[in-house]
């Protein structure tokens with residue numbers, strides 16, 4: 001018998017906020033002012049404090065044939081403290097597959113680079129770790145030619161923690177193989193999202209439901 005890759009699950013609960021598993025505490029608009037970045041400079045690693053605003057909004061449920069995903073679309077904007085100029089920005093999705101307990105994180109950064117990390121978690125997990133590895137066909141990393149040659153990203157790992165007071169934090173390690181250097185460089189970032197600026201806006205299908 002051939003595997004059915006077309007039939008969608010039915011019925012599907014259209015309320016994304018009620019089906020986000022471990023991602024539920026992340027939903028909303030957040031600010032964190034205690035970010036710390038370690039970045040590569042010609043003279044060596046350089047530390048930089050940063051301020052971040054991240055918006056994570058629920059999207060309608062997604063079906064790939066029988067696969068069902070719930071998710072948040074995010075946009076993060078980072079500056080140095082008291083600065084207007086963008087220091088880093090990132091867009092993508094945080095996705096949750098209830099059937100397999102998989103968390104996925106897609107990230108696009110305006111350096112000509114995309115990555116997709118994944119990890120396993122229980123629906124009520126308060127900590128989860130995701131990983132992307134360059135060269136893999138899934139959960140991989142893809143860079144435009146300059147970065148691939150000069151600052152090759154070989155691994156990306158992000159650990160998320162949901163704190164008891166409702167805030168959340170992350171620690172990530174972007175491992176770079178820099179042209180002319182023997183040892184890999186650990187470009188690390190961490191922040192605590194401690195100010196909730198706004199609650200999430202329910203996904204379009206959920207907004208269409210009679211209350």
Ligand code: HEM
Nearest residue numbers: 037039040050078087088109115147151153156174187189
């Ligand atoms: C909060 C998160 C992040 C911040 C604040 C940040 C910030 C920066 C900054 C300021 C630089 C430039 C260093 C310089 O030349 O002055 C840099 C370099 C770089 N970042 Fe990030 N980054 C973050 C996350 C990431 C992630 C997630 C990736 C990829 C998965 C990434 C990939 C790179 C690469 C490949 C470079 C080398 C390019 C270069 O130095 O010309 N970064 N980052």
